Amino acid sequence: MVKLLSSLPKTIHTSLAISILLFLGLFFNNEGFDLDRLFFSWLFRYIHVVVGIMWIGLLWYFNFVQIPNMSKIPDEQKPAIGKVIAPAALFYFRWAALATILSGLILGWLNGYLHESMTLGIGAGGGRNTAIGIGMWLGIIMAFNVWFVIWPNQKRALGIVECDADIKAKSAKTAMIFSRTNTLLSLPMLMTMVAAQNLY
Secondary structure, three states, rough: OOHHHHHHHHHHHHHHHHHHHHHHHHHOOOOOOOHHHHHHHHHHHHHHHHHHHHHHHHHHHHHHHHHHHHHHHHHHHHHHHHHHHHHHHHHHHHHHHHHHHHHHHHHHHHHHOOOHHHHOOOOOOOOOHHHHHHHHHHHHHHHHHHHHHHHHHHHHHOOOOOOOOHHHHHHHHHEEEEHHHHHHHHHHHHHHHHHHHHHO
8 A cells, every 4th residue: 555655646546546436336326327418517527626626726835835935945945846846836737727727618518507607697697607607707817827927927937938037036926926816816716616506
């Protein structure tokens, strides 16, 4: 067991295998599932939740752990964060953001509420469509920030893209402010999405 858990790929593959076994157990216990809209809605909701956890989990890691503690790290140890940990975290962060948005849009389309939600329920009775629509738009704004503000500025701040010291410092500040903006938007985004699923 220690050997399995000492390897991230083995851990993830085992987790996926257990998930598939559980799914098959549910499948056969339920006398099967039709590969219909309901099935694919479930599948994309599962994907949406998994990649959403990765995205928001990393957002909160940056804002609750990394950024507040950078000043406590000795200067000679900071390159370990800037050259190794942050680029790896940003890779998963930005791709999880994109996967969350795409899977969410597919989910809205499969369930027939994409247009009504994107128009915030205007002319469609409001309620659930308004709630999920607000969550979707907040998520899109946050993903835009990740790809078009945070990531380009982090590339300069981390030295992935060469620039002078003043631009590097300004880029680090900009990336931090927009990361905090996304943190500010994260709870309202999650609240409206959960509300849409449970209060209507």
